[in-house]
Amino acid sequence: MLRNHTDNNLLISLKQGDMAAFNELYFRYSKRLMAFSFTFFADQQLAEEAVQEIFVRVWERRKKLDETKSFKSYLFQAVKFYMYNYIRDRKKDCSLDVLSDDNVIGARNQEDDFTYNEMEGMVMELIEKLPKVQKEVFKLNKLKGMNSEQIAHHMKLSKRTIEHHIYLASKSLKKNLLENPTLSLLIFANISF
Structure with missing residues (x-):
């Protein structure tokens, strides 16, 4: 059963194209990553898009993943970079002065330091x-x-x-x-x- 495998073992399988290893990593981290992503994007849809995009990139770049490093840390860093790039790419389209209270990012449970x-x-x-x-x-x-x-x-x-x-x-x-x-x-x- 893949649930008993370490992230490192799953990454080794993933690098060889093992879809079951990918699915296990997805189910292992997607909910926690979604909660973390939601701390950046108060919009549920944007948070979901961030997580989906990150896992698409994991699959596309699977052969370049380093199984000796923490996959969990990699994922949470990926969310941070995704958020940073999202803000950078859209800063011309919006003004911080017009953000409503609904868009203010608050403290939520997160898997971060x-x-x-x-x-x-x-x-x-x-x-x-x-x-x-x-x-x-x-x-x-x-x-x-x-x-x-x-x-x-x-x-x-x-x-x-x-x-x-x-x-x-x-x-x-x-x-x-x-x-x-x-x-x-x-x-x-x-x-x-």
Whole structure:
């Protein structure tokens, strides 16, 4: 029975074109991968498409799979890359400012190294590392909802200076977030640049 086989053994069979090994890997991971994918795509259909696409790629690239590495990690990384590419390819078609509350990505059970709270903590750490004025301006604007005019009045600085600090802080955060698409999605879901 294939259920008793390790992922490594199944991958060896899969590389030889064994459809039963593929099916076992699919049934072994598809539900967990769907739950993980759903943390990125609040839309069930998009989450399903991501999982299906990843397994299609697994089949197509089966001969190149490395059975000595964790297949589970490979799958979850594939979801992250799929999500990152999906956002990158569609960023011209949508504005983060028009996302409705229904599209906000929330914390759901997931098979990943980070919980939602840990990711949120990491985002806050990135914000805390900003230079003092940028950090203060960014927090007032993005977390407290104040516009640049209100912040300028509050901090006794010009509106143009405030806008420049918001730009610099956003640019710095985006650069850091490119290294971690999961955090990027979290911050984009909660803070619109």
